Structures are given as structure tokens and as C-alpha cells.
Amino acid sequence: MNINRQLTGNHMGNTHEEQIQCLQPLEPGVVQLVQITDCHIFATADEKLRGVDTRLSFEAVKKGVINNAGGLDLLLATGDLAEDGSADAYRYLAAQFDDFDAPTFWLPGNHDDSETMTQHFVGQRISATRQILAGDWLILLLDSTIAGEVYGRVADTQLDFMAAALNQYAHKHALVCLHHQAQQSGSEWIDEKGLRDDQQLRARLALHDNVRAVLWGHVHQEARQTIGGVEWMSTPSSCIQFKPNSKEFALSDEAPGYRHLRLKADGSVETAVHRIDRE
Numbered sequence: 001m002n003i004n005r006q007l008t009g010n011h012m013g014n015t016h017e018e019q020i021q022c023l024q025p026l027e028p029g030v031v032q033l034v035q036i037t038d039c040h041i042f043a044t045a046d047e048k049l050r051g052v053d054t055r056l057s058f059e060a061v062k063k064g065v066i067n068n069a070g071g072l073d074l075l076l077a078t079g080d081l082a083e084d085g086s087a088d089a090y091r092y093l094a095a096q097f098d099d100f101d102a103p104t105f106w107l108p109g110n111h112d113d114s115e116t117m118t119q120h121f122v123g124q125r126i127s128a129t130r131q132i133l134a135g136d137w138l139i140l141l142l143d144s145t146i147a148g149e150v151y152g153r154v155a156d157t158q159l160d161f162m163a164a165a166l167n168q169y170a171h172k173h174a175l176v177c178l179h180h181q182a183q184q185s186g187s188e189w190i191d192e193k194g195l196r197d198d199q200q201l202r203a204r205l206a207l208h209d210n211v212r213a214v215l216w217g218h219v220h221q222e223a224r225q226t227i228g229g230v231e232w233m234s235t236p237s238s239c240i241q242f243k244p245n246s247k248e249f250a251l252s253d254e255a256p257g258y259r260h261l262r263l264k265a266d267g268s269v270e271t272a273v274h275r276i277d278r279e
């Protein structure tokens with residue numbers, strides 16, 4: 001295993017936000033990563049989400065990443081990793097994510113239990129660090145969850161954490177990640193369960209001219225738009241998909257998937273969603 005694949009050089013802090021992980025990209029001039037989101041894993045293997053075996057579906061996505069994504073510098077797991085917030089779900093996921101030959105960084109979703117996740121979603125290459133410096137890029141992971149609620153909010157403390165990091169590393173291009181949608185999805189029912197303060201988040205992001213991309217999960221569907229030179233992106237779930245542009249809750253029969261990103265030295269982003277056939 002390449003030394004860069006291990007979580008070395010972590011500047012430890014008291015909180016996930018105070019910690020910084022520095023990574024040396026495998027390929028000079030580009031940071032390569034995969035986002036996996038909304039895995040909704042249960043404590044036991046026989047529980048299903050709307051008829052879908054979320055473990056099997058996750059394992060198919062994992063296989064797709066390992067076989068097709070090529071050399072990665074890191075993975076991002078952007079929340080709702082567990083359906084039930086159980087220790088057993090996180091222990092299963094930790095073993096699964098440790099199969100990747102690159103470190104995984106995570107943030108919680110509304111279905112997650114942050115405390116249980118911190119305690120049990122642990123492995124050699126799994127980190128709760130919320131700031132990553134990789135090549136020419138700064139990657140920030142924000143916590144948009146409110147305990148007991150489906151909707152989200154980026155608390156002032158998280159906004160201040162984001163602003164401080166964006167100022168400190170103003171010479172780096174920045175990718176900002178969170179669980180809830182930073183832009184409306186167009187599906188009324190899930191937008192009602194989105195961020196309560198999305199305008200405030202966007203206003204705070206707009207104060208920094210190094211923000212190149214914002215990435216989230218929660219909506220279980222693919223989207224990408226460029227606004228003001230910033231890429232705004234959502235990514236399919238590794239299990240069930242929600243029907244785009246639906247007023248009421250509705251599922252789509254699209255396949256599960258993940259997003260591959262190449263963050264380039266000039267601040268541009270190459271990205272594609274890859275779908276996986278369930279076996």
C-alpha cells in the first residue's frame with residue numbers, strides 16, 4: 001500500500017472541524033475522488049428499504065468503483081450512510097469502506113447518528129476530519145443535520161468554520177460538501193425537507209471567490225448546474241432513487257450509482273455519474 005493511501009500527517013484537533021488532513025495526489029495537477037452517498041444501511045442484513053437490499057446495492061456500487069474508477073486520492077461519504085443510525089450498520093460500513101485503496105472522509109445525514117457514527121464508522125482509512133488539503137484544492141465537509149429532523153440547517157458555527165477555512169486557504173480552489181441540497185432540486189416534497197437556510201449558505205459561499213464546486217446527497221438523484229462559475233451537484237444514492245421533478249414522494253427505477261470527480265489545478269471540475277446494475 002502506498003504511504004499516501006494511509007491517513008498520515010493528520011493535524012489533530014479537538015473537533016472534526018479543527019482537524020486537517022493533507023493528501024498528496026497520485027497524479028500531479030489533479031485530485032481524483034469518488035462520492036458515495038445515501039447508503040441507508042440497516043443493522044441487519046435482512047432489512048430492506050422499499051424492497052431494496054441496501055447492503056447488496058452498496059456492495060455492487062463499491063465493486064463498480066474498485067473496478068472502474070481508477071486511482072483515487074480519496075472518497076467522500078456524504079451522509080445517510082445508515083438508515084437506522086445503528087452501531088452495527090456503521091461497523092458493516094467501516095469494513096466495506098476499508099476495502100477501498102484510498103481514505104474516506106464522511107459527514108452525517110439526517111438518518112445518521114453522529115455520535116454512534118463517530119464511534120463505530122472507524123477504520124484504517126476512514127476519517128471524520130472536515131478539512132482536506134489535496135494538491136491545489138481545499139475540500140470542506142459541513143454538518144447540515146439537526147438531531148431528530150429530516151430537514152437541515154447549516155448552523156452559524158458551521159458557516160463560520162467554512163468561512164475561516166476558505167479565508168485561510170484562499171489560494172486553493174475549494175469544494176464544499178454537505179448532506180442537504182444547497183440548491184432546490186425541483187422535487188417539491190424533498191425541497192420541503194431540504195435546508196432551511198439555503199439562501200444564507202449561498203450568500204456566505206458567494207463571499208469567497210475560491211469556491212469552485214458544491215456537492216451534496218439527500219435528494220437521491222443526479223443534478224449538475226453551473227451558476228456564477230460554481231458547479232452545484234447532487235448524486236444518486238447507492239440504493240433507491242427518487243423521481244426527479246416530482247411534487248409528491250415517488251421512486252424512480254434508475255440504477256444506483258456514484259459520482260467520480262477530477263479536480264484540476266486550474267480550478268475546473270471534470271465529473272460524471274456512473275450507474276451500476278444490481279446483480
Ligand SMILES: [Fe+2]
Nearest residue numbers: 038080218220
Ligand atoms: Fe437519503
